[in-house]
Amino acid sequence: MKKLKITPIKNGTVIDHITPGVAVKVLHILKIPESTSSVVSVAMNVQSRMGKKDIVKVENRELDPKEVDKISLIAPKATINIIRNFEVAEKHKVQLPDEVIGIVKCSNPTCISNSKEPVQSRFLIVDKDPPRIKCYYCEREPEDIAERIT
């Protein structure tokens, strides 16, 4: 019987409680595989007390705040566990920012945030779970937020 041996990691990040089916989008946000040659493990549709979930584990990497904001938009129940020297050094839930600035491209081609003006994209939160956002400038709601994350 072929087993996948998953050993504890010394340093890195475990992203737990990802909405099932969303792990591949989390990898896309983290630019995996291009961004790393360290071990990455993914488990999808794993049964937990609160229903199914995905998990992503990345060795030798801690996420930057912008990456965590992006993850919060597609996996609002996710928890970020930072591992240092085999111990959980930090653990926190992702939190939707009050405003989403500079990380989602408005789906309205005529929106001022898509023009040549020096205007960063800016979205307000309409709903928290699942997250729904609308453009501060043109009020357009992106249908698939994951597809619009830059």
Add this chain to the structure above:
Amino acid sequence: MKKLKITPIKNGTVIDHITPGVAVKVLHILKIPESTSSVVSVAMNVQSRMGKKDIVKVENRELDPKEVDKISLIAPKATINIIRNFEVAEKHKVQLPDEVIGIVKCSNPTCISNSKEPVQSRFLIVDKDPPRIKCYYCEREPEDIAERIT
């Protein structure tokens, strides 16, 4: 310390010895996550005797021959292990087909396989590892085969 518990699977497929960095493309070929609600596990950049590799494990699914042909084009060293009732029931290496018919879209927009004619795409093998193919009709070689798999 947070561990990912990976238990043996009862039925399913383990795709081993995938070229490192290619696991996400294998998921794309298998239409994961859309195509399954069963558990899927992925390990990337795992050290093995023959260098680094990726592994994909899909529960409750056996691959069809077209999926295996597609995987052979992006991970020519991959092995397919079919698990039935906790045992490896079948194990084989992927094998590049002699011709690649109907699974890669030619990158030449004026190729007859991209016209309205009832002509299936058809490629000849130029090199086996890494795989290089060229269009039977217009001789164009796709630069990134993974991007052109339909």
